[in-house]
Amino acid sequence: MAGRETITLTPAQRLAWLRLVRTDNVGPVTFRQLLNRFGSAEAAIDALPALGKKAGRPLNVISQARAEDEIAGLARYGARLVAQGEADYPEHLNYIAGAPPIITMAGGQKLDWQRSIGIVGARTASTAGIKMTRLLASDLGAKGYVVVSGLARGIDSAAHRAALETGTIAVLAGGFDRIYPDENIPLAHDILDSGGALLTEMPLGWEPRARDFPRRNRLVSGLSLGVVVVEAAKRSGSLITARLALEQDREVFAVPGSPLDPRAEGGNLLIQQGARLVTCADDIIEGLGNINPARRMLFDPEWQPESGGDAAPPAETDRARLLEALSTTPVEVDELIGQTGIAPHAMQILLLELDLTGQVEWSSGQLVGLRHN
Amino acid sequence: MAGRETITLTPAQRLAWLRLVRTDNVGPVTFRQLLNRFGSAEAAIDALPALGKKAGRPLNVISQARAEDEIAGLARYGARLVAQGEADYPEHLNYIAGAPPIITMAGGQKLDWQRSIGIVGARTASTAGIKMTRLLASDLGAKGYVVVSGLARGIDSAAHRAALETGTIAVLAGGFDRIYPDENIPLAHDILDSGGALLTEMPLGWEPRARDFPRRNRLVSGLSLGVVVVEAAKRSGSLITARLALEQDREVFAVPGSPLDPRAEGGNLLIQQGARLVTCADDIIEGLGNINPARRMLFDPEWQPESGGDAAPPAETDRARLLEALSTTPVEVDELIGQTGIAPHAMQILLLELDLTGQVEWSSGQLVGLRHN
DSSP states (O other), rough: OOOOBBBOOOHHHHHHHHHHTSSSSSOOOHHHHHHHHHHHHHHHHHHHHHHHHTTTTTTOOHHHHHHHHHHHHHHHTTTTTTTTTTTTGGGGGGGSSSOOSEEEEETTTTTTTTTTEEOOOOOOHHHHHHHHHHHHHHHHHHTTTTTOOOOOOHHHHHHHHTTTTTTTEEEEOOOTOOOOSSGGHHHHHHHHTTTTTEEEESOOOOOOTTTTHHHHHHHHEEEEEEEEEEEESSSHHHHHHHHHHHTTTTEEEEOOOOOGGGGGHHHHHHHHOOOOOOOOOHHHHHHHHOOOOOOOOOOOOOOOSSGGGSOOOOOOOHHHHHHHHHOOOOOEEEHHHHHOOOOHHHHHHHHHHHHHTTTTEEEEETEEEEOOO | OOOOOBBBOOOOHHHHHHHTTTSOOOOHHHHHHHHHHHHHHHHHHHHHHHHHHHHTTTOOOOOOOHHHHHHHHHTTTEEEEEETTTSOOGHHHHHHHHSEEEEEEEEESSSSSEEEEEEEEOOOOOOHHHHHHHHHHHHHHTTEEEEOOOOOOHHHHHHHHHTTTEEEEEEEETTTTSSSSGGGGHHHHHHHTTTTTTEEESSSSOOOOOHHHHHHHHHHHTTSSSSEEEEEOOHHHHHHHHHHHHHTTTTTEEEOOOTTTTGGHHHHHHHHHTTOSSSSSHHHHHHTOOOOOOOOOOOOTTOOOOSGGGOOOOHHHHHHHHHHHSSSSOEEHHHHHHHHHOOOHHHHHHHHHHHHTTSSEEETTEEEEEEEO
């Protein structure tokens, strides 16, 4: 894509990537750190038991058989695993914090993944909101844009339906076999039948929990040049998507509405905060002209294992000192290094161990703090 | 007001100001030029017949009796004439291009003319638009702001009504005895009874024509710190008021609405062009914080007659040369001087004569061009 050099994993590598991604507490950031430290997913998997032991908690790496089962199960759904760096990996996702190392997708081979716009909004949308969504989605489709959304009720569904003929991408919050809500299973089939795509970063069989929806939303915005919010309350998933889109340096568009209509509160608020007011597809396309196409690559898929393997391992006192310095307020690693005096290489290993054992968590891929429990 | 030195016209001066203001083609700019050149309204009136003769067209100065009739007539309506520079002249009006040299007003003695917000919108407003207007006007009133509007049907009327208790100012497009529309005569009385104000720059007996409404709108915005547009079509008087407000360096606020509602088109367009989206009175008050209170005084009420009275009068060939240089596209006087080589003083006299005889017109008080016929 876009002339970038791509990799193709061997079946054994893909299996190892999948096992590592599916290991407890291995998020996108930890995955990259493990590959960085051990050189390959296979080597990281071999090293995990010892890492867990050091941090005082066992680590559950999923078995090779379970990973093989997932791959076989996905094939039955016509879905495939795509790793970051591979040709099919959506280009725009490379530039978001916490890009999933591996995604499951089906369909979408002929879509223009580069010209993609997210449309999100209320599940309990008004008739006018649905009508507006249809207008925007079909007009954007007619002008060559692919419509990305989350397959939810209301605005999401209307956006997908109106873009079936021209191309649409649905991002799931759960596994491929756990489409939510049930009533949208036929829509998911229609999307695939029409050449659209379904994708998720979650394992087969994963039932989506509340916290998985904001996580999914970062992929809706991450896959898109910009996101349009059609009807949204002040505290809503759509506003989270808009915030994530801003963090990802994507354009945010909002459809205005009467201040007397609670469903317009979110959109009006976004406009007050700087989102572009849009009334038609052309307003959106015009707004995309302002997007800076030179994005910062957060995770280079052509990473190399680091050469510092011989540096001194962390001392036992370092781990205690680090745990004392950490709080639930996330801070930068450099601050932790400055405060504790722990050497950078030892700090990296300690954080990796604490991350793998669920004791710390990363925000935006750059800040680290104690995990809230 | 605001510590500025004020003048008080003698009855004779007031009569002369009124006669001069009511003379054909004597607009605010010409009025100032005449006072500048002749030192007083009385002297200007004496000089007008000769000026008209030079420019080849007779000039109708209204008679002293007619001016006296107007003053007597106004008294019957409880109205008074207020000249620019006098204590009662609304402070904000001093800073607009073409501030009326004299206005007719009634009531308003206890209003805080400095804390004033214009609310304008569609005559054929929706129920939601009327409700929104009432909310904004009554909340602004409760927070100490005076509501300015144009006494039209729809949004204007709703704004005045909701602000009766707290203070409201209605600007008329015609004479004091020609309130338009008729159905709002009771509202005009209610405004006066509640301590509000009515004002106009037009003579008693003047029936408002279509072109008088945009002219009136410049006073609605000119009297206000900012203007709120509630419901407005794309081509509407409210959008003209918003444009005038911007030219006058006033803040422009707009209430958003669904793109599917034609009455929201004007407001949404204004927001796209940079107006502040507002959903409540606090949004407006917050937006006023950005207003630069250091305004440029366009016409200093403490003018002095210029001393260049002895400079050479224009040559006959100058007039022909100037008429040739002018077109209906307004240009700056300095450009005309540069192009024609006519001396500045002579240029001023020629433009004054052409202005008085209706051959040229001024835009924004600074650009001059041939009058469209």
